Amino acid sequence: MQLHVWKDVHYIYVYPALPQNELRVLLNNKKVDLFTDSYCNVIPLDEEKDSNHLFIEVNSDQWIVRKDYRWKSTKVRDTDFQPGDILVASDNLNTKYSGYMGHSAIVVNNHEMVESPGGDISIIKAPIEKFIRHHPLYAHYRPVNRDLGERAAQYALQYYEQYEKNKQNGENKPIFSFKLSQSLDDPWEYVYCSKLVWLAYHHGADYSFKNDFLLFSPEDLFTNLKDNDDFEEIYRHEDVHFKLNT
8 A cells, every 4th residue: 555645834644545543643753633635634733843753554454554754844945836837856755866767747726736646646636845845856947928837737637637536436547657658648548747747738738848758757848948938947956957868
């Protein structure tokens, strides 16, 4: 069983939503109450320390899972976000290996993004802060034409909502995969992080980023954006770099 955990200023989110009677949650060694929204369990973050420890135990008829999560409280860069903004990082969970794969997401409103995080969950909508905290070596780009961004964001939202409906109907479509033979413009067989951004702009805004090889990687996305007159660079961490042309 795979859990996806992220946080914003006020809450910790656990996806997928699990029955509360199967969960035991400790935050900094204290039992905490939680509630469930439409797709995840939500833990109020009433007190965040300099160093934090979250323990989650899932105890059901099918499995017992225990997970530990640790983080330090760091200030997230203050900025504004608009629909269609693109976040692209050269680190992928571990900054030690920055430059080899990376990650990306598309902003859909002032505080949320849609991304393809990997594993058995193909598409999620989550707070932007999740991306920034997990991928501090990132760049932030905004389309000069605001309508372009809004149309791409609308497609990303509809794509996410249809994926959720597919799951409810017992269909796991699309599947997260880096399979080389997949079609870049087909949204329903396979998806990955930077392909999701490409699809949102291609199908939603009639704007296609150039692709040099089979996969449209985060490196390809970054290369398309960094010297592109159609996009404004809002922010770029000084250590954003890609070592491989993928």
